[in-house]
Amino acid sequence: MSDFNLHSLEECLESHIPLNEYKEVKRILYGTTEDHVLNLPTAAISLAADYNFEIKAYGIPARKEEIRKPRKVRVGAIQNSIVLSTSAPIDKQREAIWEKVRIIIKAASAADVNIICMQEAWTMPFAFCTREKFPWCEFAEDAETGPTTKMLQELAKAYNMVIISSILERDTTHGDTIWNTSVVISNHGRYMGKHRKNHIPRVGDFNESTYYMEGNTGHPVFETEFGKIAVNICYGRHHPQNWMMFGLNGAEIVFNPSATVGALSEPLWGIEARNAAIANSYFTVAINRVGTEEFPNEYTSGDGQKAHRAFGPFYGSSYVAAPNGVRTPGLSRHRDGLLIAELDLNMCRQVKDFWNFPMTQRLPLYAESFQRASQLDFKPQIIREQ
Numbered sequence: 306m307s308d309f310n311l312h313s314l315e316e317c318l319e320s321h322i323p324l325n326e327y328k329e330v331k332r333i334l335y336g337t338t339e340d341h342v343l344n345l346p347t348a349a350i351s352l353a354a355d356y357n358f359e360i361k362a363y364g365i366p367a368r369k370e371e372i373r374k375p376r377k378v379r380v381g382a383i384q385n386s387i388v389l390s391t392s393a394p395i396d397k398q399r400e401a402i403w404e405k406v407r408i409i410i411k412a413a414s415a416a417d418v419n420i421i422c423m424q425e426a427w428t429m430p431f432a433f434c435t436r437e438k439f440p441w442c443e444f445a446e447d448a449e450t451g452p453t454t455k456m457l458q459e460l461a462k463a464y465n466m467v468i469i470s471s472i473l474e475r476d477t478t479h480g481d482t483i484w485n486t487s488v489v490i491s492n493h494g495r496y497m498g499k500h501r502k503n504h505i506p507r508v509g510d511f512n513e514s515t516y517y518m519e520g521n522t523g524h525p526v527f528e529t530e531f532g533k534i535a536v537n538i539c540y541g542r543h544h545p546q547n548w549m550m551f552g553l554n555g556a557e558i559v560f561n562p563s564a565t566v567g568a569l570s571e572p573l574w575g576i577e578a579r580n581a582a583i584a585n586s587y588f589t590v591a592i593n594r595v596g597t598e599e600f601p602n603e604y605t606s607g608d609g610q611k612a613h614r615a616f617g618p619f620y621g622s623s624y625v626a627a628p629n630g631v632r633t634p635g636l637s638r639h640r641d642g643l644l645i646a647e648l649d650l651n652m653c654r655q656v657k658d659f660w661n662f663p664m665t666q667r668l669p670l671y672a673e674s675f676q677r678a679s680q681l682d683f684k685p686q687i688i689r690e691q
């Protein structure tokens with residue numbers, strides 16, 4: 306189990322490693338000898354203080370080029386706990402979370418954020434652990450015309466900000482089916498499209514397959530005014546091919562809105578989205594919720610332990626990673642927070658030119674191997690001593 310007194314891994318390292326060794330440790334672990342902390346406007350800092358959320362901002366510099374101008378973009382990641390009890394009326398629960406997150410988006414706007422992303426299923430508690438359908442299915446709403454998208458369209462327009470909103474989707478056109486979906490809203494307030502979670506967990510208390518199926522929207526990349534973006538929803542981060550496909554479709558930033566708990570995945574957290582950034586020559590933004598969520602009825606976890614009502618703690622630790630392997634420190638493991646990173650998208654091509662990953666990849670070789678591996682009569686290529 307995790308020790309929840311630890312605020313963040315980076316603060317712990319910084320306060321315990323001797324100063325003369327810290328820079329080298331930081332270079333090896335985080336790809337940079339120091340964080341490029343950005344100054345934030347008073348308006349953003351005051352909102353964070355008044356509404357009790359952490360706010361952190363870092364720059365990740367790229368090389369200055371002779372011909373291309375820098376392509377600077379500010380991304381924001383929001384991590385938050387739920388607000389009301391899970392037994393409060395559904396619309397009240399959702400409105401209370403909206404209220405909290407709207408303030409954080411306002412702070413992001415004050416800090417000139419261009420693209421913001423919330424955590425997975427941000428409008429609700431992560432109730433899928435319970436395997437109960439009611440009332441949780443009532444959180445599902447239409448991706449294009451639902452109340453959350455409508456509310457965010459106003460903010461996106463007012464703040465000139467692209468917003469990525471991960472919700473439980475209700476598709477009334479196809480038999481009222483439910484999906485785990487990220488909606489992308491342009492900075493003009495227009496619905497650009499959606500992506501449905503491709504990989505559904507069947508691990509621990511993540512009983513999501515009780516509610517929805519694997520997504521059917523492929524690997525869309527949204528060409529926004531601030532760059533080409535994509536969304537790899539939570540458990541998709543364990544699947545390198547899922548990350549890869551967004552890269553093949555031209556993504557420059559891939560957001561990973563998540564909901565995951567310390568006992569299950571914390572040792573993997575800092576590796577997966579960062580590795581994806583390196584392997585695919587794009588930026589990644591990994592976002593996880595915080596807090597422990599209590600449900601009205603007990604549920605079991607299939608692990609021999611007693612029935613219980615709490616799910617969590619979700620460990621936050623949202624971070625941004627760059628194609629050259631540099632990453633920002635993570636946000637807190639337990640506080641609401643806004644992480645801002647200023648990226649220069651020119652770095653994507655710079656890293657491609659340096660490391661040559663797109664040039665050295667062997668797509669036809671793998672395509673042929675995948676084809677063979679997916680056949681019923683597949684024989685693994687194993688060579689044994691004669």
Ligand SMILES: NC(=O)NCCC(=O)O
Nearest residue numbers: 506511539540564565570
């Ligand atoms: N929400 C979700 O997919 N969680 C699964 C657990 C994990 O991937 O860490």
